Amino acid sequence: MSKKFFVLMSILLVAAMVFTGCSKPADAPEVATPDAPTDEPAPEPTGEKILRANNASEPGSLDPALAQGTHESWVLDHSFEGLMKLDQEGHVASGMAEDYKISDDFLTYTFTLRDGIKWSNGDPVTAEDFEFAWKRAIDPELAADYAFQIADYVKGGNAYLSGEGSLDDVAIKALDDKTLEVTLEAPTAYFLELTAFYTYYPVNKNVVEANPDWAKSADTHVSNGPFYLTEWEHDASLKMRKNDNYYDADKVHLDGIDLTIIDDENTTWQAYEGGEYDLLLPIPQAVVAKMKDEGNPELVLGGEVGTYYFNLNNDVKPFNNAKVRKGLSYALDKATITDKIAQGGQMPAEGVVPFGMFDEDGKEYRDKVGNLIPYDLDLAKNLFEEGLAEEGMTIDDFNSKGFVLLYNTQESHKKIAQAAQEMWRTNLGIEIGLENVDFQVKLDREKAGDYDISRAGWIGDYMDPMTFIDLWYSKSSFNDANYNNPKYDELVLKAKSTADQKVRFEAMREAENILMDEMPIVPVYFYTQPYAQKPYVTGVYKPLVNYPRLTYADINK
């Protein structure tokens, strides 16, 4: 071979090496990229109890105020703690606050913090930290996605968030080091639970003021929960270690939690099977189905408060007719969809509010409401044809319109859409087309009302039926079905304006009944959150609105 060729090849290779930032050939074993930790992930030598799991995607921020979803909150829920927390039974329990008082008008909450609570850097956690954190979260300049979680409830919150009001009028006030007073815009029965939500987590005022970039690196990250962040390799791994300053540290058995950041479910599942994880979620749908069939004890069908449904565009004829909508809803065999297609232990929807919420007596909310969506083919067909006749249409007219069910491109949505299409065809004799689009395009078209039927889903923000009932309030930003019923709106407002639990729940039950009698949407199933857990792991519990909580987990190998 010619010398020139060798020279060229060498140049190209060297150029490639230079790009990689390595000073040695790329395949030299001892070289690690600048980003990679040089240590081997060797088996823990000292018998330390480190729980290994996977956080499916890179957190967009580990600043509680800026978090938006589970890929952030799973880490935050273990490294921070709010005034209240959710205990093993799903009840609201005392967190950073030892005690609280609610005024007679249910508007003013006075929290008293525990004694001796500390940040991971040793600073005391004070009421001022909470005041600072909450006000910061609704700062228009910070532009936090979840700012409304505070601004919607606290007096003066929305005015400040919109840039019109002043910070002084926001009714969050530290009376002294240990006392925090908050005044709400309206009575909110679930406000205590909200203080367990991540947007309400405190931040260390001194740390944040001294370094605005504090949350961007593990070295400067300071938190007040059972664990603290020790390592964060972007898109690769996160490590947390036990926080000995945590008031309940005696009951925390783990020495730490190691999370990888890998978003491919199949790869992480292979790794779980290969013993590289102690707990894993999410797991591939097919694996859940298989584990369920085999009765594999490592599968946990964690509860979740979420509803999968189809929007019907109430502005499009004949979907403006309640009988047509009910016909479509009653004709869906939801049990077949959950058992044969979704296969993750989901439950056929009985309304819009999923199981797991407590009513005024502390009992399951759905007990008093019951199943509002029968699967009744005769009734479905009658209603559907009556409705069409009222709109002056026949089945043929309906079919000639070429209505389309819109869903965002994803295999699981496709299967369910196909099942619905087939059920409607067999049970009602109608043809509905299917169209899949990019998620963003779907959202755009829903907001613009440019659809006939569309797939949607909602995961509750807090443990109160209102988180679902609120969605079909006529002015709700999520009312893509364009449902508008003054009576329904009135009931929503009634439930929102009182702290009298009986009145509230009566109103919400009535509202849900009205909603299901008019069926602006077609509920399909209630979500679950399946996860896999090795037999030697104990003490993991799953609050319905969160990922599994590892705080009190233990490894008994």
Next chain:
Amino acid sequence: MKKYLLKRLAMSIITIWAVITITFFLMHAVPGNPFAKEGKMPKVVYDNLQKKYGLDKPLREQYVIYLKNVLKGDFGDSMKSRVETVNDMIERGFPVSARIGAQALLIAIVFGPALGALAALYQNKFPDYFSMVLAILGISVPSFIMGTIFIQFIAKNVSWIPIGGWGTWRHTLLPSLALAMMPLAHMARLMRSSMLEVLGQDYIKTAQSKGITKSAVILKHAVRNAILPVVSILGTTISNLLVGSFVIEKIFGIPGLGSFFTKSISNRDYTLIMGTTIFYAIILVALLFTVDLAYMFIDPRIKLTQEGR
């Protein structure tokens, strides 16, 4: 020569500017926006976000601001991450992708042409069949299947090879191999056919009849001429390998650049879309340029200028 280089440089800059402009306006014309989600987004919050990222300004103004920042080498803040800027993401993702890519390239360059040449020399004999079966597998089996097969049959059985993730050199082995398969196969096939053609040429016979040893004929005359088509695909191959493969990086859980290309688009993360696109364009343009130059060195018949004798 100088004139040619200058002309190429100017063309490259115009190309990159065109890429920036077209991407910028196409991206904004696509439905959706970075802050839309299946969840609550009150107008107040939405307005604050638009303002923070300058999306409330007219598009033309945004374009001018963006161009100015790019000239300063600033790709801006990611609209989805509050932790890293687009520059940070490229800076950390590129070395990772490039390392996997460089290793894959090394494997492909070492084994691809060699297999091809071997196949040509032993046409219709065992080495030929063997390398062509390998090449067909490499081309026809998509990388996500190759990757999954490697995980299933290698990583799960060999304890010191991790299934996925990032951290040590061991994590790089399988992804590099999986990534190398396709270019390796391409090179092998190209090399085989051009080698066959060259071997039938008169000058090879001349060389043989002059009594030059067989190995000298092959190395000095055959390979050198046959390698040209392989070199011509190097530009795109290298740039594709260096900036990372979305599929391979997803399957093996590698924190490289590859995933940014697709994630940024589905998230409508405007700044990240622009940053990765421009970055890729620059690399591609630079490598194509290099390949052109390389041609000149390998094949004296190719002249870049009329007067370049």
